[in-house]
Amino acid sequence: MIKRRNRSEEDSEINITPMMDIVFIMLIFFIVTTSFIKETGINPNRPEAETATRAEQGNILIAVSPSDQIWMNKNQIQLESVRILMESAHAENPESSVVIVADELASTGLIIDIMDQIRLSGISKVSLSAKEK
């Protein structure tokens, strides 16, 4: 009788090795897939486009609202500070490209000005955000 009891007590320990394996695999998966995209702070109404492609390394986002305000990293910024902010973002992540998230009603002139500022900061890959049709 005593012997039996002892046995069942030993059995009661759960083997956590398979769980650890799964947890580690999940951890590695999330570490690898995480890309720290900085939200712009606004969600403009993107224009539709059929030839739009998924930007693999587009992790610098800059948004333009319908009333021509520029937003980046949850702050409203001025056109003059775009260049400096782009330079620092580019230094943090040298392989990144910039995606301009412009509202349908934003003016083209402002977008061209922003593109020129981005160009001046040394980033050559610029694209315009769109929505799939």
Next chain:
Amino acid sequence: MRRRFKKKREESEINITPMLDIVFIMLIFFIVTTSFVKEISIDVNRPTKSPIKEQKKSEVISIRISAEGQIFVQDRLITVDAVRANIESYLALKPEASVVVVAAREADAGFLVRVIDQSRLAGARNVSLAAQK
């Protein structure tokens, strides 16, 4: 002597509970911060102002967008739906030609994206953007 040996054996098991705690906290952190949202976008060239890149006028198909949203392909007024067919016919004559979109500063960004999208659908490989002075 025998007893000692037994003790040592028991101590040799490493306590993995603190490591587990840390791994779980990291896992939760990465799950929470991961955002799988990728911007979809269209690539746009912004030509540099240097005169070296200036192309012959005959090899450029110019699309002009006025502030009121009128589209002129090679100075001919057309609608958005006709952009694709027009560019296709120009490209058939001059396959090496590149497309330049000259937009008025007041034109809507959505309109610009639609025109660029249509010309890319027509097969234009190199679409660049210029501002009207």
